[in-house]
Every structure is written in structure tokens, then in C-alpha cells.
Amino acid sequence: MAYYVGIDLGGTNIKTGVVDSEGNLINKIKIKTHAERTMEEIIHDMGQTALDVIKDAGLEVSDISAIGIGSPGTPDNLSGVLVYSSNLPFNMAPMRKLIREVVDLPVYIDNDANCAAMAEAVAGAAKGTKDSVTITLGTGVGAGVIVNGRIYSGFNQAGSEFGHTVLVSGGIQCKCGRKGCFEQYASASALARMTKEAADEDPNSLLTEVIAEQGAPNAKAAFIAMRRGDKKAEEVIDKYTDYLADGLANAINTFMPEVLVVGGGVCNEGDPLLIPMREKTMSRPYFGPGVPKTEIRLAQMGNDAGIVGAAMMGMTCVLDNIDGK
């Protein structure tokens, strides 16, 4: 059995684990990123966590085939440089070189959303398929695309930014500079905004009360108010799932994946979200008669998606003979 180290680099935590070639997580550790430190210090610690998990797993460095890193921003796997990251002090960071100063293994880097998609494709909701798309509904909308078992991210490794495709031309201003991005209508933050707008429109709805209970207009409030029978909350969920389904159907028409994986905290709401999301989405794509349909499934990999996906991304790079040194 071959083993790989996966490192999930985030603005808050660095999570590192040993993963086998079937996507099983053997063990993991988590340290704080302390993003206020220098790039060199942070990357040195990432290398050290790799040494630590390998030892904790009872393995030697020579038992490991490669290290895969999932990072926010735009990593360039050819040069091993993190070209750009909005959340970390990592512009043009020579990640491969610095990690290899600590651990003598091939090092591969890719985007965190792409790694999450790889985890679902190898060991999660899209296991057994060659073409899948994973969309994560969080503060933003993340997207990762797997084509023929490999991460697809374009010639410059900057795609697929499906969250930043315009769904409502001329709509709400997005932080990316465009107006009306999918992310502005389908993220958890978007649902919180729609909830607040609805409460402002109709202050007598239960939404106002639930927002006060929650302390803020979050992505849960509308579901709670709807369960208590509030009509205005039902309208909010109806509007949110309409936009969400429009964007998911766009992803299907664009990629025609065998499985479309949907994840993120908002999916924990269960059927009140999932039933309309599935029904509305599947009524919209352009399947011709007799054409097999995409399946929509919930993400399964949870908090380990980043580690497992980064490790499996590293594995595909080894299989494809990409130079990681």
C-alpha cells in the first residue's frame, strides 16, 4: 500500500494527515496557522507537521510517496509556487522549495476547493465516477471539477471559479468585482442577507424574532422560522432554492458530471433545503430524451475532505509523472 501526506492549509488551521491510496485517513494532526507570521515560518511548520504525522502513523518518510497541499488562492503546481492568496501572506510563495527544505519528498499544490472535489471523487459521494463536480455552500461558493479522474483547473490553474459566474446580470456587487455572481445568491452569506431583507420588509414575521434569538441574521434563521410555520420564511427559502437550483443546473449543463456533489453547513438543514434543491435543479438542465441524467448527492467527506483530497491530488500527480521536486 502506498501512502501520501495531505496538508489542508487554511487561514485559521493547518490540518495534516497520512492517507492511503484508497483515500482512507490513517491519522491527522491540527495546528493553528497564526496567519500573522511570515510565509517562511508558516510553511516551515507545515513541513514539520508532515514529519510529525508520518512518525505518529508508525511510518518512515521513505514509506510516503508524496505530499499534497490544498491551499486557498491560486497555486501553480508546475512551478510549486502559490501565486496568489487573498487570506494569507503568500503571494508568489515558493511552497514546494520551502517544504522540501524540511521533508525530502515530492510536493504538489492545488486549490482547496479542487482538493475537496478530489476527496469526494476518490473516497466520498462521487466514488467510482470519472467526472464529478463538487460545490460547497459556505461563506462563498466553492467549486471543484474532476474530469477523467483528475482535477480540472484550466491552463493557469485558476479555474474553476464557478461561484464567480454571473447568474443575475447586473445584480448584487460581488467582492470579485463582478455584479450578480452565483456566490451572491447561493452562499450561506447570501441566505443570511435574504433573511435580513425579508425581516426588514415584514417586521411582524417570525423572522425578526428568530434573528434576535440567533443574535444575527444567519443561514439558519429562515429554516427555524419556517419550521415554526412562518410564511415569510418559506418565501425566503423558496427564493434561495430557486437561485441555488439555477446555479446548480448551470453547473450540470456546463459539465454534465455523473455526480454533482453539494456540501457546506447549510446542507445540514436536511429535507427542507434538499427536497426543493433537488426537484428544482433536476427540472432545469438540458438533457435530451434518452440521455442519462446527473445525480445530485450530498458531500460525505466533512472536515477531512481537505486533507484526503490534498493527499489524493498528490497521488494523481505521482501517477501522471509530474515533477514535484
Next chain:
Amino acid sequence: MAYYVGIDLGGTNIKTGVVDSEGNLINKIKIKTHAERTMEEIIHDMGQTALDVIKDAGLEVSDISAIGIGSPGTPDNLSGVLVYSSNLPFNMAPMRKLIREVVDLPVYIDNDANCAAMAEAVAGAAKGTKDSVTITLGTGVGAGVIVNGRIYSGFNQAGSEFGHTVLVSGGIQCKCGRKGCFEQYASASALARMTKEAADEDPNSLLTEVIAEQGAPNAKAAFIAMRRGDKKAEEVIDKYTDYLADGLANAINTFMPEVLVVGGGVCNEGDPLLIPMREKTMSRPYFGPGVPKTEIRLAQMGNDAGIVGAAMMGMTCVLDNIDGK
């Protein structure tokens, strides 16, 4: 040198040619489709045109490595069956089997928009690149995606229907069943519709006069009126290029192709279309600092794109050892 036959099947014409492995068209013939005939008669004629062009080129059937067919609708290249076509009597048509009754060669089928993209990638505007997207602005909006030198069309070969991604949620009804598809805002038909709407709004603009000259509100009228100094026409082009750029930027954010090829008759308008299209599109995608940018180029393959692309699609299937018998 290896040779391939490409067949471009359309509702009006069947165009067939011999193409070498570098995408050079050696010779071609064109016959009427006569779509009112039976599927068997049409496909038999397609096979016969293949025999004819091979002979006209001074070659033998044994000199040809494969036949590639570009067809409207959803072909299934694994089974060799045209699953569905909206314009031809070809539902579940066993195309490979019937062609092979006439010519004993491997037969491969794919969507016509995908074949056009393959032609641009091998011999046209995206020559030398591995990842490109070709978008054709015609009656509809066609899209073909090339990933790592191969057509990408999803697990069911029904993608990429990028023309049927929603750009204006809740917008104009599309024939695909959705509302607000890119096709409804960026096709030549969409420009004609916007032109008519503007003329109705402001009957004293030059648009009314030009539409009368043209005999109908077509995709040329607004450009003609703008060249004569009409402000209302300028507004129409501004609005059209805004939507077009939003959709093209969506394609870039989604696929991050090295080259985005744009084609279709409306591109013949030249700079009055192309300058705002390029400027608006390139200001919108989510390139981070230091990330290489997609180039936008005009389609080069013209009327031969279908033949050359079908033949080159056949070539990639031979290279990938796909069974065409």
C-alpha cells in the same frame, strides 16, 4: 501521413472531406441532407460521400484511419448511436452500424459544436494549446470545450451546453425550458430581438429605417444604424456586448482556457463588436495578481470547421484506442 474522413451533418447539407493528421483539408464534397427522408437513407448517403471523397482524393479506403461525424444533438460515441437530435429524424439512430454497412472503417460521432471547437484547437485560432473553449454566436449560442487536447462533453456526452446556462435569472424564456439562458442574450437572434425592442421604444431612431431596409430586425441592423450615428443603436450594441461579455467572462471563470475562441456571423461586424466585447470581457474574470490571462481570439476555421473538427475528433479517438467498430 495518416488521413481521416470528417462528415459535418446538418439539417440542410452533408459536408464530407478528407483531412490529414495536421488538420489540413485535402478535398471536400457537399450534398443536400433532404431531412424529410428516412434515417437509413440519409446515413447511407453519408457513407457514400465518404467513399466518394476518398476516391476523389486519389486515396483508397485502406489509406484512411477513421471516419469522424459531427452531428447536431446528443451522439453517444461509446455505442455509436445518435441518441437524440432536435432537427433530424435521428432519435436512437445506430449511426456507426449503418455507416459501416457502406464503408469498413472505424466510425466516431460527436456533437457539431464540439467538433468546431476541436477544429479550432488543432488547426485554427487555438492551435498549439491544450485547453480551449470555442463559442459560436449564431441562431443559438454553441459551445465546445477542449481539455488536454480532447473534447470534453461530460459522462453522458451531453455537455457542454454553455449556451443554456442562466445569465439572467428569471429572464427571457428559452426554448430549452429555462428562463434567462445566455443564448437568449448573446445569440444573433437575441441581438435582432434587442434591435426590434429598441426600435419599438424609439420609433424615430434610425433603427426603424434600417430595419425596413433590411426587411427584418436582423443582427446587422443595429451596427448599420450605429455607423450612421444613431444613439439608440449604440445603446443596443452596448447592452448586447454587456450581456455577451458577462457570458464570455463566465466561460473564462469556469474553464480558464488558454484561448477563448469566439465565432459566428456577428463577428464579421469587426471592431464595433470586437473592441467592446474584448474590453468588457477581460475586465471581469477572477484572475488573481500574477495569474496568466486567457486570450480571446476570433474563430478561423469558417465553413470547414465542421469537417476538419469531425475528422480530428476521429483522430483523437483512434489515438485513445476507442472502439469504433
